[in-house]
Amino acid sequence: MGARTATTLGEYGLHTVGDVADIPQLTLQRLLGARAGRALHERAQGRDTQVVNPTPTPASISSEHHFDRDELDPAAHRRALLALGTRLRASGQIASGLTCTIHYSDRSSTRRSRVLSEATQHTVLLARAAYAVYESLGLQRARVRSIALRADAFRPAGAATRQLTLDVSDDKPLAIEAVTDRARARYGHPVLYPAALAATPALGRRRAAGQGPGPEKP
Structure with a gap:
């Protein structure tokens, strides 16, 4: 009151x-x-119809990826930013804030945070925000040891809102999330990710030879 x-x-x-x-x-x-x-x-009158959830809401949910070796490849960095949406959907929460922390080979680190334009639990929307934070770092072939992504400022998923658009392409990634969640739960998260982030055979051979990702394109 x-x-x-x-x-x-x-x-x-x-x-x-x-x-x-x-x-x-x-x-x-x-x-x-x-x-x-x-x-x-x-x-x-001593009556309260509100449902009490005995499980406390987590203050944040984090996903961290440690590379097998110091990683220069931006595509590998981006793949490491995709795991958070599945965990958010499993928790029944939507996030309003996102923090990305990059740890480098020299033991230094960089952290950037961003408030989302609308709270969400969808991987495609979280990935867009995470990529924007990643791009703002301007890594320029930095040797990355690990990448951590944290979602916070939680609200119940039932309180989610979404700005509707006339572009049906915006709805397609959201429509297939339930399918990809089941596939990842069965086969592991690395089984599915955007084709643009797939490692090429040539890149795999360069890594095996210890030559890195090759020269940057202008």
Whole structure:
């Protein structure tokens, strides 16, 4: 009960729970509005219809990838940023904030945070935000040892909203997420990722030879 509600009740001589319990529900609704009056009447009578979840909501969910060797390949860096959405959907939460932490071979690190334009749990939307944070770092062939991504500022998934568009291509990645979640749960997360991030045979041979990803394209 807020200060404004307490003031309104006080003006009518209602100062205790016992005072409120003696007042008819319709009277409280006229004083406070339909929803607030009904809720206050129920609680004054010792009834609370809210469902209590005994499992505490996590303060954040993190995903961290450690590379087998110091990694220069931006595609490998990007693949490491894709694991968070599946865990968020399993938790029933949506995230409003995203933090990316890069650890380098010299033991230094860089951290960047971003507030999302709309809270989400969808991999494609989280990935866009994570890629934007990654691009803002301007790594320029940095030797990366690990990448950590953290989602926070949680809200229940039922409170999610989404700006509708007329572009059907925006809906396709969201429509197949349930399928990819089941595939990853069975075969592991690396089994599915965007084709643009797939390692090429030539890149695999260069890595095997210890030559790195090759010269950067202009």
